[in-house]
Amino acid sequence: MPLNNDERRLAALIATWRDRLVDDLRLFVGIPTGLDHRAGLDRMRSLLCQRLTRLGATVETIPAGSRPTWLHGSPVAGMGPPTAIARRWSPRPGATRILLSGHLDTVHDPDPDHPFRELVIAPDGRTATGPGCVDMKGGLVIACAALEALHECGMDACWSFILNSDEETGSYWSEGALRSAAREHQVGLVFEPALPDGSLVTRRPGSGQFMVEARGRSAHVGRDFASGVSAVNALAGAVLRLSEFVDLASGRIVNVGPVVGGHATNVVPDLARAWGNVRFPDAAAGEDLERMIRSVETPEISCPSIRIETSFNRPAKEATPAVMALAEAARSVAHDLGQSMTFGSTGGVCDGNILQAEGLPVIDTLGVRGGGLHTPQEWIDLSSLVDRCALTAILMARLWHSGI
Incomplete structure (x- = not known):
């Protein structure tokens, strides 16, 4: 269906935010959030929670759960990083409760002298490289901006945003928080990077x-x-x-x-x-x-x-009827925005696996386009910041009004 007036306002607003989104990405990428860099993780969590609080959300910080001591790389002592969840419930009765999920941690070396430390934009301005720019600092940028756009346009959807800090090492410390949050909501959106052509992943092992x-x-x-x-x-x-x-x-x-x-x-x-x-x-x-x-x-x-x-x-994340209905809703929005979208599968796993195990239908590749994940060549297609932010905001608006 064509965009309605509210959706056109959303898309037009986000289209003016291109430089703002790039600035956010530069800021986020410049904060080192390798798992061992607790100060960087804390700073990133605080920054995002402050922005979400300004949208009317209340923030809960959940202490880390347990992690098997036999796992390779498990710390010998100390607690893992906490998980934060920001909730903003809609006053409209019956509004679809949407859970956004993102991880703060990256696999990259937090050493301040490491050469791969900040966002570097290519001379043509189309792409950029930087640690975590795709996985998943870019996803955090567009998710936060989509919520801000909805708020600015007076469309206060019913949402929560859960932010964990250990996805790259299995989400053991945050698994309990993820599962609990999944049970509170009706739809899950996870901002892992899209497949290179922008496809959504509907099935994971x-x-x-x-x-x-x-x-x-x-x-x-x-x-x-x-x-x-x-x-x-x-x-x-x-x-x-x-x-x-x-x-x-x-x-x-x-x-x-x-x-x-x-x-x-x-x-x-x-x-x-x-x-x-x-x-x-x-x-x-x-x-x-x-x-x-x-x-x-x-x-x-x-x-x-x-x-x-x-x-x-x-657990395996299967393409259930509810997942496919959610994916089709996203594809419909993409079509109305003039974007192409197909569905695919991948051998990778993510927090979407855990969320869906609790019965929550999840699409988990709403993040940006790019490549070179987990390497010093990690890169982002900068145009996808606006594309995927608009897709997310309008998808949330439609889910808020009418569900899947």
Whole structure:
């Protein structure tokens, strides 16, 4: 359907904000928010919450939940970063409750002397590079601006915006907050970057983490080799068994790495560990795969012994009828704005997996267009700031008025 008068006002307003959106992106990218940079995460969270408060939202800060200690890279002490949720309920009875979701963290090195530290705009002004410019500082820019545009046009939709700081490492600290928020809402919008052609992702696999720990018996290699039992050899055997579970045709992936074992070349190693990641197409396949991985485990009293830990915390995100209805609503808005939009799938996972596991229909690639994610070549198509901001604002306006 064609844009109505309110929607044309929204689109026209956002079209004048191109420089403002680029300035926001420059500011956001310049704040280092690697997971270990707590000061940067705190500053970014505070900045966004202040802007959302000016729109009439109330902000709740939720302490970090628990994270399995066996996960690779888990901190030895201390709490994880908190999650913030800003809520602005509409006074209109029956208004669709919309949950926006974004993550503050990036994978990039927060070192102030690192050369990839700020937004650099190309000479032609069409693209820019910078840490997190696509994943997902650009998404945070357009989500916040869309809410501000709705407010400025007097269209106070019923929304909440949840901001976590550990998506890139599995969202363990924020999982409880995400699941709780999902249960409060009717529609979920996540601002992960779009596919390169602007497509929306409607289907994602599930993901899980695992650890394999092998224990053996140490011995001096020269004097008493025969009495030793190599944990590294036992781990190698376990890893080979895990590799047999891969079935690309059915979407079952098992990847192992990193691997550690032993401490000196002249000592038979008594301890070795490997960590890994899995992908699976649906809930049943995830349950089957977890059973397969656990079948590698041996009794604790054996020597060598194999112990397995698993955490499949991101269920598969399937293209349910409700998800497809939401995606079609987004495509209709795109069409009315003169934008093309198709649907696709990806092997990646995100917080949309967790939100949808609670029954919330979610589209999770409303963010900007670009590429080079997680690399020093990460880049953004700057025109997508206006395009996707207008798409988000008008989609929210339609959902507010009439639902999916």
